[in-house]
Amino acid sequence: MSLKVYNSLTRKKEVFEAINAPYVGMYVCGPTVSGESHLGHARPFITFDVVYRYLMHLGYKVRYVRNITDAGHFEEEGREAEDKISTKAILEKLEPMELVQKYTNLYHWAMAKFNNLPPSIEPTATGHIVEQIEMIKKIITDGYAYEANGSVYFNVEKYNTDFSKKGMPYGMLSGRVLDDQIDSTRDLDNQEEKRNKSDFALWKNAPPEHIMRWQSPWGEGFPGWHIECSAMSTKYLGEEFDIHGGGMDLQFPHHECEIAQSTVCNHKTPARYWLHNNMITINGKKMGKSYNNVIKLSELFEGTHPILEQAYHPMTVRFFILQSHYRGTLDFSNEALQASEKALRRLWEAYEWLGKQEINAAVTASDKVQDEKVRQLIGEFDEFMNDDLNTAKVLANMFELSSVINSIKDKHIKADAISGATLQLLQQQLKLYIEDIFGLTGERTADDGKLDGVLQLLIDIRKEAKQRKDFVTSDKIRNELASLGVQLKDEKDGGVSYSIQ
């Protein structure tokens, strides 16, 4: 049983084979830190965090590189060269790097909230200007780029002509044919510098108002849109690495250009497997700046966006994302998030309860059918993950297992129906998948046990009240706690547990 992933490059599910097992190199396009990340951005980072975790679980030694784009890119090509970061910096009266630092910090804060593991290397574009310039020089030397007025452009047509012969045409990833595109490319101003509309910038001459600028062989300027990823992936992962990930909207032109640049320099397609996650939509529309429908992560966690009916815990969002397949769109709504919130709580409580049970491994199953069913549901975790990381199916199985766990808890299923060995396996596999691979964590806030002590005291007082049929007191405790977000649950065996919202 081996891992299969959908490779955008071949448009097929393929068996994953590492180039240099057990080592795996994975590059994922990170954020542009000119603003705060929004819900849509959360998806690739959570998706590839799970990929990272799963690969490690499979025994690979993964070098996970995720860049930070902190060198400004154009708002719009052509018009007065406006650098996104420097423009905003002027508005906010901040130094560009101060702004970049602020949003980088916010981004890291959100990643930590989501319990995403930090990547092995998180290189910045501004920290790799030298590498980018070197790469551009090489592309010029090889004849695939030209200089014009202090800017450097990639010659797409020449590349396409030469590399089509080698079976690597420009557009191989996105399925575009260059000839079709030339006509369909938008008519932009100030295109005279380019020989062809489809050419893209490797280096841009910086106009005087541009704050972020570096010295280069072509004068003062800043790197083009795509070169940083080629330069940094080559530097840290080599000329050919295993996985390249990112959002589907980056497939063209970003990844296509990346392939072209790297292929000229290294004579091979940079990554073997290209994985693309789909978009998060809101009312069926992609969440994005241009649609003016973004929910920033801080707004999501605090419930401060007008669309939001409440705040959503980062784990709710993580769970929500894992409940769908990464290649499908996922539609945001309050109802959907609220459903995820409840579902996650149910799953977690069953998981937590089982984890606390002392299991006698010597017990044999009195209900072979039930035992077998549980074993099968557990066994399918790997199977589903290996089938292009189907986290949704794994979660579905977990819910079926939760029913079994709750039935044991409520004694609807006999304690010895399932063997000790199976229950131990269940404990172990749930922990592995819920915590280690899916990266979910308990919502309970850490405290030093004082809160628990207080609650246990209240539970005792309520119990005594109930015994003398003083329901006014017992209900008061229950209801007051409920309004504070602490829910008491009377268990079958007379015990009382609680959950905190």
Add this chain to the structure above:
RNA sequence: GGUCCUGUGGCCGAGUGGCUAGGCAGAGCUCUGCAAAAGCUUCUACAGCGGUUCGAAUCCGCUCGGGACCUCCA
């Protein structure tokens, strides 16, 4: 206009030629002082029209609807 994806029950979502997805919501029952929680049972599905097939939600065609990319974008 070009390239491509998609249409599943009240909502979110798996699935993909014959076998229950799952979650949330709704209904009934069990438990309970009453609730909640939990368990059990249950109701709404595969856009429409044709075709292929013993059999299609699943394959093919058409129609209608939604969306993405072609420009920064996760």
